[in-house]
Amino acid sequence: RDRIQCGEQVFVFLADDDPNVTETSRAVQGHMPDLSPRERQVLALVVEGLSDREIGERLYISTSTVRSHLDRISEKTGFRRRADLIRLAAAVELRN
DSSP: OOEEEETTEEEEEEEEEEEEEOOOOOTTSSSOOOHHHHHHHHHHHHHTTHHHHHHHHHOOOHHHHOOOHHHHHHHHSSSHHHHHHHHHHHHHOOOO
């Protein structure tokens, strides 16, 4: 069971037997990959639990633009799943 606190939110991951678990790689532990300010905003909203549509509404961008940002974040971090991105953000204490 993983328990991660990011700001005031606490995320609890209950499935210890998840066959797709991805650990934060040593390459990104302790520092955030070189993300643009907008990519950091999108990542922060992913951490808050917002959907692509909700992120788009919050940032006044289209859902496809949100997905483009998420694709670039994935390319830079190696993580695609939201749970992995949340773990990454928690590991490096994401700052806006």
